[in-house]
Amino acid sequence: MAERSRYRGWTARVWAACIVSGVLAGCQTIPDISSWNQSTKDVTSAVTTGFHTAADVHGDIGRRLDSELMTKPEFKDAATRYASVARELQRRATDYEKLFGAITDYSTSLAAIARASENSQKTVDAVAGSLNQLVGAVGGTSLTGAGFELGKSLTNEVIKVKAAHDFGEAVQKADPVIGQISTLLIADLADLQRTVAESKDEGIRVAIEDPRKTELEYRAALVRRRTHLQLAVAGAVAPEPPPAQTTSLLKADDAPELAKIDQYLRDTDTWFIPMNDELNRALMVRAKSEELTVQARRAVEAWRDSHASLGAAVKERRMPESGRLAALAVRVRDLIAEIKKED
Amino acid sequence: MASNPEIQQWADELDKLLQKAATARAAEDPERIVGMQRQLRKFKEESPDYADALDTQASLAIFDLDLSVTEDAVTKIKERAAEV
Numbered sequence: 249m250a251e252r253s254r255y256r257g258w259t260a261r262v263w264a265a266c267i268v269s270g271v272l273a274g275c276q277t278i279p280d281i282s283s284w285n286q287s288t289k290d291v292t293s294a295v296t297t298g299f300h301t302a303a304d305v306h307g308d309i310g311r312r313l314d315s316e317l318m319t320k321p322e323f324k325d326a327a328t329r330y331a332s333v334a335r336e337l338q339r340r341a342t343d344y345e346k347l348f349g350a351i352t353d354y355s356t357s358l359a360a361i362a363r364a365s366e367n368s369q370k371t372v373d374a375v376a377g378s379l380n381q382l383v384g385a386v387g388g389t390s391l392t393g394a395g396f397e398l399g400k401s402l403t404n405e406v407i408k409v410k411a412a413h414d415f416g417e418a419v420q421k422a423d424p425v426i427g428q429i430s431t432l433l434i435a436d437l438a439d440l441q442r443t444v445a446e447s448k449d450e451g452i453r454v455a456i457e458d459p460r461k462t463e464l465e466y467r468a469a470l471v472r473r474r475t476h477l478q479l480a481v482a483g484a485v486a487p488e489p490p491p492a493q494t495t496s497l498l499k500a501d502d503a504p505e506l507a508k509i510d511q512y513l514r515d516t517d518t519w520f521i522p523m524n525d526e527l528n529r530a531l532m533v534r535a536k537s538e539e540l541t542v543q544a545r546r547a548v549e550a551w552r553d554s555h556a557s558l559g560a561a562v563k564e565r566r567m568p569e570s571g572r573l574a575a576l577a578v579r580v581r582d583l584i585a586e587i588k589k590e591d
Numbered sequence: 592m593a594s595n596p597e598i599q600q601w602a603d604e605l606d607k608l609l610q611k612a613a614t615a616r617a618a619e620d621p622e623r624i625v626g627m628q629r630q631l632r633k634f635k636e637e638s639p640d641y642a643d644a645l646d647t648q649a650s651l652a653i654f655d656l657d658l659s660v661t662e663d664a665v666t667k668i669k670e671r672a673a674e675v
Contacts, residue, residue: 306661320647320650322647322651323650323651323654326651326654326655326658329654329658329662330658333658333661333662333665336665336668336669337665340668340672343672432671435667435671436668436671439664439665439667439668440664440668442621442660442661442663442664443660443661443664443665445621445660446621446625447621447624447625447628447656447657447660447661448657448661449625449628450625450628450629450631450632450653450657451628451653451654451657453632454650454653454654458650461643461646465640468636
């Protein structure tokens with residue numbers, strides 16, 4: 249009898265625990281979206297660093313062409329044009345910093361709301377509020393032109409979000425805003441990539457090498473002479489008799505002259521090696537900058553797709569699709585670290 | 592000092608390259624543009640020291656090819672900002 253009573257008590261406790269956990273699970277309708285929030289910060293960093301780095305690449309060429317070391321007044325016009333491109337890209341970087349500040353606020357708000365797990369009108373209003381800030385941020389940049397269609401359509405979306413009934417629906421209603429901003433960004437990043445494409449390399453080379461043109465010509469002549477002497481000396485010491493043509497080139501003082509030329513070449517290393525390192529560094533930064541714009545564009549696409557899945561994920565109580573976005577974020581972080589190392 | 596015909600030969604060579612560069616620029620083909628820039632650099636490397644004025648023209652063409660791509664891209668970015 250006592251045993252049966254103990255059994256009943258145990259069963260009741262198990263049921264009570266099940267009911268409580270069931271109720272809690274029911275309340276937990278909003279999944280943790282903090283990883284999506286982190287990815288948003290990585291996308292932010294990719295886009296703004298992409299614009300800043302591209303601006304730096306152009307600014308650097310402009311400064312070199314305008315420097316006192318450059319003796320060619322003919323290059324002044326190109327210097328002005330590169331500097332103007334740098335300024336324009338810097339301006340766009342500032343716009344995107346403002347815009348992404350608001351996007352990050354929106355994303356952080358979503359994560360905070362998700363952590364609170366409260367699915368109420370207050371939650372929906374919070375989503376609408378952060379989206380409203382985003383609309384305000386677009387207005388505060390020079391991304392707002394005469395037409396300002398984006399701003400108008402964004403405002404309409406905020407109204408729709410306010411009318412939503414739950415968090416998932418509110419996020420889904422916010423999706424066109426993210427979609428429009430992403431479309432703008434993807435197109436801009438494709439053009440940004442063109443500004444730091446391979447066609448920049450020869451310009452960088454001229455900007456770095458031209459102030460050393462005379463020295464480079466002297467060094468090239470030394471290299472030619474050394475190659476010529478090396479062939480002659482190699483022919484002289486070969487076990488087989490050298491062909492007639494080489495024999496005619498051979499002189500008794502070729503070997504000492506070769507040593508002398510080698511020494512002259514080593515002397516040029518004092519300026520040639522640093523200049524070459526500088527050139528290779530500038531070419532590498534240009535290449536990394538291009539790769540960053542490509543990865544940033546892919547990250548924005550993945551970020552847009554991930555946001556599109558966010559509303560459905562909330563409704564279906566699962567994590568949003570962010571695997572591709574997370575993988576791209578890692579590559580973007582590495583690239584940014586590599587570029588900063590070269591600064 | 593180089594003779595006039597010698598310089599003229601190099602000038603003709605550069606002229607051909609500049610015409611090809613203009614075609615590549617008009618075609619807006621990135622690969623052709625980079626290819627032309629490399630040919631212009633080769634010209635600078637192979638031309639004699641006294642052809643400095645020609646080398647300067649080749650360098651200007653290298654910049655111009657790059658800036659044509661760059662400025663077109665920046666214009667599109669600016670236009671897009673004005674459109675939205």
